[in-house]
Amino acid sequence: MNTTAPLLEVRDLRIAFDLPEGRLDAVRGVSFTVPAGGTVALVGESGSGKSVISQAIMGILPKPARIAGGSIFFTDPADGKTRDVASLPPSGPQMRALRGGRISIIFQEPMTSLSPVHTVGDQIGEALRLHRSLTAPQTRETVTETLRLVGFPDPQRALKTYPFELSGGLRQRAMIAMALVCRPALLIADEPTTALDVTVQAQILKLIGDLQAELGMAMLMITHDLGVVANVAEQVVVMYRGQVMEAGRLRDIFRDPRHPYLRALLKAVPRFDMEPNERLTPLREIEHNGHAMLLAAKASWPDREEIPQSGSEAPLLTVQGVSKTFTIRKGGFLGRWSRQTATQVAAVDDVGFTVQKGECLGLVGESGCGKTTLSKIIMRALDPDSGQVTFNDRGQPLDVLALEGDALTRFRRRIQFVFQDPFSSLNPRMTVFEILSEPLQIHGLGDPAWRADYVKELMRVVGLDVRHLRRYPHSFSGGQRQRIGIARALALMPDLLICDEPVSALDVSIQAQILNLLKDLRDELGLTYLFISHNLAVVDYIADRIAVMCRGRLVELAPKATLFKTPLHPYTRALVSAVPEPNPDRPLDLAALMDGKASIPEAWPEPFAPRPDRTLEMIHLGEGHYLRAWPGSFAAVPEPQNVRSQGQRLPNASVAGAD
Structure with missing residues (x-):
């Protein structure tokens, strides 16, 4: 096993959408690495290509999209083998084994990501049935332990609960439990706290950090919130319109931002220490007149x-x-x-x-x-x-x-x-x-x-x-x-x-x-x-x-x-x-x-x-x-x-x- 190889290496990745009106290049030559046990934040506005990259890693790109070039190398710590995920058939046995088993994802909106007609216990247990050979009592015990691990106050009761009966914070915890139940090596968190209150968001960020340390997994955090990035990431990759604008260590990115886009993003975030007459600086100011x-x-x-x-x-x-x-x-x-x-x-x-x-x-x-x-x-x-x-x-x-x-x-x-x-x-x-x-x-x-x-x-x-x-x-x-x-x-x-x-x-x-x-x-x-x-x-x-x-x-x-x-x-x-x-x-x-x-x-x-x-x-x-x-x-x-x-x-x- 090559211990120096990164857990995930995205190399010159290009993703295109074949639309009726023509080809759209959503990702254009993106490269970055995620070390084993490390946390990398992928930052940018909506439409910058962040979520498309996560879908390519998971092999769940929408039908009009295709990988037009580049590689996604994943080195599985379980067997030491390095696979190019971009070259695997999305529905093939190798990709199905990786998806959910070794690489998991937390989606942005838990209510639309969870089935409303199945209990929380059944949905989390489904991942175990697909990736592990466990008996029904073992599956129930593992699901209960995972729910306890993510902070459910009553894991036994949660097994029989439907998603609509849970608060937004508990629904997100259920999504995290589903992603972690198979103990993946890499967790992709795609805007996991955007729809949550700030207090619940802080709890979820703390929970993800604690679980990451306890399970020794790596994380790719996808977000547009630079405040979240400052609290969870070690490395930062800033994207704009499908390309990487700037990348580096967390403190270097915040203390010495070089690219104008990153500097503009930092000036657009409301802060508690702003001067009385200081204005936020959006990337594109609204030019309005009249009245x-x-x-x-x-x-x-x-x-x-x-x-x-x-x-x-x-x-x-x-x-x-x-x-x-x-x-x-x-x-x-x-x-x-x-x-x-x-x-x-x-x-x-x-x-x-x-x-x-x-x-x-x-x-x-x-x-x-x-x-x-x-x-x-x-x-x-x-x-x-x-x-x-x-x-x-x-x-x-x-x-x-x-x-x-x-x-x-x-x-x-x-x-x-x-x-x-x-x-x-x-x-x-x-x-x-x-x-x-x-x-x-x-x-x-x-x-x-x-x-x-x-x-x-x-x-x-x-x-x-x-x-x-x-x-x-x-x-x-x-x-x-x-x-x-x-x-x-x-x-x-x-x-x-x-x-x-x-x-x-x-x-x-x-x-x-x-x-x-x-x-x-x-x-x-x-x-x-x-x-x-x-x-x-x-x-x-x-x-x-x-x-x-x-x-x-x-x-x-x-x-x-x-x-x-x-x-x-x-x-x-x-x-x-x-x-x-x-x-x-x-x-x-x-x-x-x-x-x-x-x-x-x-x-x-x-x-x-x-x-x-x-x-x-x-x-x-x-x-x-x-x-x-x-x-x-x-x-x-x-x-x-x-x-x-x-x-x-x-x-x-x-x-x-x-x-």
Whole structure:
């Protein structure tokens, strides 16, 4: 056996797609090596060829694709033989033995990668049945041990669980268990944490690192997140449009980036140490102009007179004591013999805050904490069980929850929504012109000629070519589709824009484009934002104040400088520590994650944990900093009376509340 040979060597690899419109060269002469037991990160934007390389290594290229040249040498530690994977038939016995047995892969989206009609135990056990000669009891025992190894709290129960019954983090752990059950020599992780919350992402990264050390396997990490790279990789290969731009050791890449593309990627990532007026630098800045017609239209519409001076001190939006409970039913079929059990889940529990005109309030928390439910209540897409939502309608308080009919329709012109997924939120059967003009038609604004001019202005405002108005959503990139979503939300010139995870599905460079665009539009059009996200670094870049939400309740609220300088709540500290920074000298603080229990209130230390004999209150610590804790545990400061200058007073209904 040649002990000096790398575990994997990709040499001058070329991959082409034979499409009806011609040949597309997706990978053009890529070379790199992965040492035994080492970690190499393959970095680049969507479309750079990263995932295509992983598919070629696994022998699962799509039908139009083929390896046009080059080699992929894999040296199996089990027998010492070196094989050229690129020359093996994808369905041949040698490739089938390597795939899943010696080389495994973790896909980006666990829900679409797992079969919804088979249990987790069956799916993981299938890999053993294909690659190992084990009895049924041995297979069950090995699967159970692997589930325990990846951190399932109850491996025996997980064997009979279906993927849809698991959270996003547990589904990803199930994917990892499936990839590791045969103890492969090489693990390919293709964007394994992109769809996860930052706290769950940190847990998964720690888990993969621990398992890699315990099992002695090598890893090829494919990602566009340079923060993830800085925390897991030893070697880095940077790709752009199918070619390697720069490669080297981790610290050399981050401390002395040479290629302009890599330097641009590093400047596009939001960081906690950015200067107050510093902007992100995307690879391609959005050149937008216009907005004069939008401002003129807003001023001319009959319900858009300026707020009188007497009402200017009041917040634009006030949320007081809002609660919403859902009933989840589990059991057999509906009917006479069904055995259903009902569980009450408090999605939103006594939440209150204010949003001042012209500010951006960031609302952060993990998936399932109630952020989107709360935004739907504000939009009147859901009715709460209790509470009050008040909107400042030109100086007059408007009871949003009491609106009906035409009054509700008029109110919805004042608040608009930017969705998380720009593809599923756009009608694939409508052109961009139809999508952008639809809100104007619904609300009866303007004649056809005026709408055509107005839609062109919307396109210019978000930096899109007006010649593309007759295209359909599928012909645009992810970042362009998100800009179409923003343009649609701006069509009615709302006073408040609710942005629900608008950049979580985008590459870092496209994310920087959208964040810069939102900041510019806020200044130019006088918009107010409620910006929802799970990434505190993103919220830090765009927000003025930040509200932290966990299990349906606000746990901390403060100006962003205060929140990041002195986070007091254990959940806030976990969120801050879980954001991976593109700096090898500042690794993730995994201790603050409390072994994955940071979002479990019962695991919080005193004086933050709920107790039967204790009441949790939102305590004002001064300068707009609020913290949910036991009364008397922190020195309280009287609420500011000058709301106009402070802009941070909480509604009375949310100041106190028993858990």
